[in-house]
Amino acid sequence: MQANDVLAKAELLRRQLSSSFRDEIVKSLYAEAERIARRAVKVHGDRTYDLDQQIDRLITSPLTGLPIMLLLLAVVIWTTVEGANLVSEALAAVLFGIGDAMRALFVQANLPWWITGFVWDGVYRGLAWVVSVMFPPMAIFFPAFTLLEDLGFLPRVAFNLDWLFKKAGAHGKQALTMTMGFGCNAAGVVSTRIIDSPRERLIAILTNNFVPCNGRFPTLIMLATVFVAAGFQGWVTSLIAAATVVGVVLIGIGFTFLMSLLLSRTILKGEASAFTLELPPYRRPDILRILYTSLIDRTLFVLWRAIQTAAPAGAVIWILANLPFGSSNLAAAIASWLDPFGHLLGLDGVILLAYVIAIPANEIVVPTMMMMYLGAGMMVEGPGTAEAIRTLLIGQHGWTLLTAVNLMLFALLHNPCGTTILTIYKETKSVKWATVSVVITLGTAFLVTFLTASLARLMGWA
Amino acid sequence: MPSKKVSLPSDACQTCPAYAQLEQMGIKVGNFDRVVALAGNPNTGKSTLFNALTGLKQHTGNWPGKTVTRAEGGYQFNGVKYKLVDLPGTYSLLSASQDEEVARDFLLFGQPDCTIVVTDATALERNLNLVLQVLEITDRVVVAVNLIDEARRKGLEVDTRTLSRDLGVPAVPIIARTGEGLMTLLTTVAEVIEGQIVTRPLRVSSTPEFQQAVSELATMIEELLPGIPNARWLAIRLLDGDTRVQKALLSGELAEIVARQSQADVQFSKKIALAGRQ
Numbered sequence: 005m006q007a008n009d010v011l012a013k014a015e016l017l018r019r020q021l022s023s024s025f026r027d028e029i030v031k032s033l034y035a036e037a038e039r040i041a042r043r044a045v046k047v048h049g050d051r052t053y054d055l056d057q058q059i060d061r062l063i064t065s066p067l068t069g070l071p072i073m074l075l076l077l078a079v080v081i082w083t084t085v086e087g088a089n090l091v092s093e094a095l096a097a098v099l100f101g102i103g104d105a106m107r108a109l110f111v112q113a114n115l116p117w118w119i120t121g122f123v124w125d126g127v128y129r130g131l132a133w134v135v136s137v138m139f140p141p142m143a144i145f146f147p148a149f150t151l152l153e154d155l156g157f158l159p160r161v162a163f164n165l166d167w168l169f170k171k172a173g174a175h176g177k178q179a180l181t182m183t184m185g186f187g188c189n190a191a192g193v194v195s196t197r198i199i200d201s202p203r204e205r206l207i208a209i210l211t212n213n214f215v216p217c218n219g220r221f222p223t224l225i226m227l228a229t230v231f232v233a234a235g236f237q238g239w240v241t242s243l244i245a246a247a248t249v250v251g252v253v254l255i256g257i258g259f260t261f262l263m264s265l266l267l268s269r270t271i272l273k274g275e276a277s278a279f280t281l282e283l284p285p286y287r288r289p290d291i292l293r294i295l296y297t298s299l300i301d302r303t304l305f306v307l308w309r310a311i312q313t314a315a316p317a318g319a320v321i322w323i324l325a326n327l328p329f330g331s332s333n334l335a336a337a338i339a340s341w342l343d344p345f346g347h348l349l350g351l352d353g354v355i356l357l358a359y360v361i362a363i364p365a366n367e368i369v370v371p372t373m374m375m376m377y378l379g380a381g382m383m384v385e386g387p388g389t390a391e392a393i394r395t396l397l398i399g400q401h402g403w404t405l406l407t408a409v410n411l412m413l414f415a416l417l418h419n420p421c422g423t424t425i426l427t428i429y430k431e432t433k434s435v436k437w438a439t440v441s442v443v444i445t446l447g448t449a450f451l452v453t454f455l456t457a458s459l460a461r462l463m464g465w466a
Numbered sequence: 467m468p469s470k471k472v473s474l475p476s477d478a479c480q481t482c483p484a485y486a487q488l489e490q491m492g493i494k495v496g497n498f499d500r501v502v503a504l505a506g507n508p509n510t511g512k513s514t515l516f517n518a519l520t521g522l523k524q525h526t527g528n529w530p531g532k533t534v535t536r537a538e539g540g541y542q543f544n545g546v547k548y549k550l551v552d553l554p555g556t557y558s559l560l561s562a563s564q565d566e567e568v569a570r571d572f573l574l575f576g577q578p579d580c581t582i583v584v585t586d587a588t589a590l591e592r593n594l595n596l597v598l599q600v601l602e603i604t605d606r607v608v609v610a611v612n613l614i615d616e617a618r619r620k621g622l623e624v625d626t627r628t629l630s631r632d633l634g635v636p637a638v639p640i641i642a643r644t645g646e647g648l649m650t651l652l653t654t655v656a657e658v659i660e661g662q663i664v665t666r667p668l669r670v671s672s673t674p675e676f677q678q679a680v681s682e683l684a685t686m687i688e689e690l691l692p693g694i695p696n697a698r699w700l701a702i703r704l705l706d707g708d709t710r711v712q713k714a715l716l717s718g719e720l721a722e723i724v725a726r727q728s729q730a731d732v733q734f735s736k737k738i739a740l741a742g743r744q
Binding site: 044 | 672701
């Protein structure tokens with residue numbers, strides 16, 4: 005008895021059966037389900053007023069659906085910006101205060117300069133930056149996101165965006181996986197398993213990185229607050245900052261569609277497939293569970309990962325900045341070597357070097373950059389404040405609005421972090437697709453920043 | 467995670483010897499006596515039930531597709547240790563998407579001692595399509611009718627007695643969020659496993675010619691792969707021209723999976739349960 009015999013027999017039997025036997029199986033299944041359900045379920049006459057449907061009529065309407073989603077996104081981001089600024093500054097003050105005090109103790113104890121430098125200017129400062137810059141936005145964003153998830157809002161987002169994805173030749177459920185990407189791109193990539201068609205799943209995987217994850221939100225928020233919103237006073241500041249971040253997110257979503265379209269017209273040709281998506285009822289969220297999931301599982305998980313990479317990154321930067329090379333140090337030498345290329349993109353060598361060091365985790369780009377700018381020096385005004393950052397970057401390192409804008413674009417579009425690349429490899433089981441994911445994102449980032457920089461210079465804006 | 471005793475708001479007293487007790491075992495599923503699978507349509511509360519029984523904090527979310535891999539945890543009930551496997555939600559067992567395949571493969575080859583099919587009381591008819599398909603694969607099934615509170619608010623009343631009688635397997639009303647009905651559910655699962663409740667699952671009858679073809683082919687499959695469970699279901703899939711099952715048969719994967727499922731996959735899934743996050 006061979007496997008082939010069984011298949012041949014199946015083939016033979018199938019031909020003997022009437023051609024409609026499949027439909028008959030499904031039909032009898034459905035008929036049976038209906039019969040049983042009718043016997044078991046009693047419907048009471050007084051059906052209560054259906055609030056769900058009323059809300060859905062608003063949220064999924066072609067007219068009001070998209071504006072409501074946009075408004076919700078803006079509210080979440082504004083809350084994050086507003087709340088994070090307060091906490092970040094306080095946290096930075098405390099953490100850097102501790103660092104300074106400990107450093108002074110080390111100096112007093114006459115420990116060798118390189119121990120003091122390595123521990124407090126390298127490793128500790130990297131950690132303090134990451135915690136004070138990253139923790140506050142995450143602790144606000146994740147609970148807000150989890151709340152929307154629990155309410156049942158996500159499938160409605162997919163419902164509203166379905167036609168756009170279909171136009172791009174992609175799967176409507178990509179809206180769900182894209183939304184998951186806001187939390188973490190690696191998680192977004194894993195969630196693409198809900199997409200049946202391998203072609204559309206690949207599109208969803210390759211474009212997931214175009215929405216900023218929680219590791220990149222702090223970078224965007226900081227740049228938007230310190231540079232774009234700096235010219236404004238009072239309560240408008242956080243509104244402008246939030247609007248800027250929303251704008252960047254929308255650009256990211258725009259690139260998601262554009263790249264999906266491009267892929268489905270070139271290397272991943274095909275038609276969008278149809279699917280059914282259930283809109284679950286709205287459910288009363290369980291606040292305690294939301295706090296647990298978002299704070300313990302998400303925030304602390306991401307923060308811990310960032311801390312694990314920040315400590316070695318801090319050490320690497322300190323060593324690079326203190327190894328003599330020519331007339332200066334190794335970090336400065338590499339940065340100045342990268343400078344011409346960075347300039348072409350409206351950035352500079354330090355920023356590019358920071359991105360190379362931060363490949364394991366995007367979260368640490370800004371801290372890495374700051375530490376390299378600072379070198380062995382110390383910030384005068386207390387490093388956490390927007391004022392101090394502006395003085396350092398604009399005053400001492402020649403940043404312009406173009407640098408800030410292009411850095412935001414670069415942060416949005418550049419290659420996925422190490423974890424995400426690894427996840428893409430695991431999900432696709434292919435080095436080729438993991439490489440493609442890096443090439444298209446990095447290519448887009450280079451191209452876009454190059455174009456904006458050239459345009460700005462041509463028009464005399466920068 | 468330390469095991470801890472919880473006092474779920476239980477209805478233990480109406481159903482069982484007063485000492486029935488649940489101990490959540492988290493991920494300590496090293497040595498278990500029984501394996502119970504959780505299947506069901508997407509977004510019916512499988513993960514909520516999973517968390518309530520195991521004490522784990524598997525992510526739940528109010529959208530279909532939240533669970534894409536299987537997660538495992540343990541609980542102890544009346545001194546018996548159970549391993550609970552939370553499967554991704556699926557509308558049918560005929561489709562080819564990866565999350566649905568995870569569910570299908572486990573039901574087929576994991577040979578759980580009992581399968582709990584979690585159904586949404588507010589949409590019972592659609593949910594029953596999957597229940598009927600699961601009944602094709604395995605005899606030992608308990609149907610958990612979840613969200614009866616939501617159904618009640620919508621003016622729907624589910625008569626689980628009639629449902630049990632029609633399906634030939636027990637149906638238990640529960641509210642996974644509050645823990646209502648869980649004690650009855652666990653007692654029922656235990657009784658099905660120990661054979662105190664004998665199930666007579668409804669097999670949807672198609673045409674006599676089809677039934678004849680199925681049993682002929684099933685006999686051949688059993689000859690080819692002695693000890694394979696669900697030969698009948700595999701026969702149906704082959705008659706339907708399911709390429710995934712054809713391939714699995716040709717490549718020897720079917721035979722292999724039967725042997726392998728119990729070891730390597732448990733390791734893998736334990737890691738997922740340990741991470742508890744996606």
